[in-house]
Amino acid sequence: MATVESIPVAPPNEYYEIRAIPGKGYGCFALKAIKRGTRILADDPLLVVPMANYMQRDIQEAFEKLSPEQKAQYFTLHSGHGQDARKWPSRIHESVAEQERQRIQEQHQARIGKEPTLISIFQINCMEMDQGAAVFPHAARFNHNCNPNACFTWNSAIGKETIHAMSDISSGEEVTISYCDMVHDKKLRSWELKHYGFVCDCRACGEDEDDESTFAYQSATRRFRLQELERETRFLRGSRLECGAREEGFVKKLLEMAALHQQEGDYTARLATVFLDMALVCEFNKDIRMAALTAAKAVQVKKDCQGADFAEYAKYAAVLARLNAKLAERKA
Numbered sequence: 001m002a003t004v005e006s007i008p009v010a011p012p013n014e015y016y017e018i019r020a021i022p023g024k025g026y027g028c029f030a031l032k033a034i035k036r037g038t039r040i041l042a043d044d045p046l047l048v049v050p051m052a053n054y055m056q057r058d059i060q061e062a063f064e065k066l067s068p069e070q071k072a073q074y075f076t077l078h079s080g081h082g083q084d085a086r087k088w089p090s091r092i093h094e095s096v097a098e099q100e101r102q103r104i105q106e107q108h109q110a111r112i113g114k115e116p117t118l119i120s121i122f123q124i125n126c127m128e129m130d131q132g133a134a135v136f137p138h139a140a141r142f143n144h145n146c147n148p149n150a151c152f153t154w155n156s157a158i159g160k161e162t163i164h165a166m167s168d169i170s171s172g173e174e175v176t177i178s179y180c181d182m183v184h185d186k187k188l189r190s191w192e193l194k195h196y197g198f199v200c201d202c203r204a205c206g207e208d209e210d211d212e213s214t215f216a217y218q219s220a221t222r223r224f225r226l227q228e229l230e231r232e233t234r235f236l237r238g239s240r241l242e243c244g245a246r247e248e249g250f251v252k253k254l255l256e257m258a259a260l261h262q263q264e265g266d267y268t269a270r271l272a273t274v275f276l277d278m279a280l281v282c283e284f285n286k287d288i289r290m291a292a293l294t295a296a297k298a299v300q301v302k303k304d305c306q307g308a309d310f311a312e313y314a315k316y317a318a319v320l321a322r323l324n325a326k327l328a329e330r331k332a
């Protein structure tokens with residue numbers, strides 16, 4: 001039970017404070033109106049595990065390197081222990097290799113254990129970092145929403161985890177991020193969130209998806225269509241974008257994807273890639289005016305969600321500069 005004295009403190013900042021929320025532990029609340037694109041937090045890693053398929057011993061090894069204060073800070077974080085074993089599969093398929101089997105068992109024991117452990121804290125607080133994962137003590141205080149108002153990124157250029165506002169946030173509103181892929185449907189999201197030990201009660205999860213008048217219905221429809229469009233365009237993007245440029249209806253599909261992401265409030269780097277691909281396809285098809293317009297949108301979204309100091313941002317800015325130069329040449 002949280003007491004006033006035990007409430008964790010946010011790092012000195014003008015944007016948010018930490019408050020207790022019944023049933024959710026703590027959460028982060030806006031101290032004032034925050035504009036989309038604002039960097040709310042840039043957090044240093046506390047405990048780093050340099051591989052994705054980490055074992056208990058890897059967390060232990062990283063933990064041993066911490067100072068006594070850092071070790072104590074780690075154990076103030078929320079833990080995913082105390083879950084009901086009956087809600088998890090009781091067997092591991094025989095085809096699973098020995099090392100992975102051990103990994104699954106370690107994770108499972110941590111979840112159903114009675115006390116917080118290194119793993120039970122790591123598994124619900126870690127975020128991707130380079131080829132592995134890390135716990136960021138302040139970023140770890142942001143709760144989940146399937147339609148969040150903020151997003152997080154590991155920014156290797158500055159060596160920090162950043163949290164940016166993805167929409168305009170009102171004073172007093174909880175600042176949330178998504179722990180799962182925003183395109184996933186409710187069933188998959190609930191499985192992903194089960195690993196964190198909670199059932200999401202956001203509008204997209206809590207309302208009746210079969211009732212056309214609800215946000216949940218609209219959201220489910222958008223996510224379903226986005227999945228379809230991702231499947232249809234998967235092999236026409238990235239290094240195969242020139243094939244996409246030649247495909248009839250491809251730009252229309254990218255436009256639809258961009259619209260759906262925006263309607264869903266998903267102003268993440270994924271939306272930036274859709275705008276960038278649109279710009280490159282338009283450039284390929286010699287529609288420079290449209291290309292420059294969509295490149296400007298890509299740059300804006302990229303900057304808003306990750307910042308101009310994010311390494312990949314320079315690539316986006318370079319595309320826009322090239323297109324603007326082409327436009328200027330045409331006008332001259």
Ligand SMILES: C[S@@+](CC[C@H](N)C(=O)[O-])C[C@H]1O[C@@H](n2cnc3c(N)ncnc32)[C@H](O)[C@@H]1O
Pocket residue numbers: 023024025026027077078079080124125140141142143144145196197198199200201
């Ligand atoms: C990374 S921590 C977030 C901060 C945490 N609430 C705290 O008190 O430090 C993740 C844990 O917070 C809780 N949590 C996050 N989002 C939630 C939500 N939407 N509903 C209920 N619990 C949530 C769950 O216990 C989850 O395992």
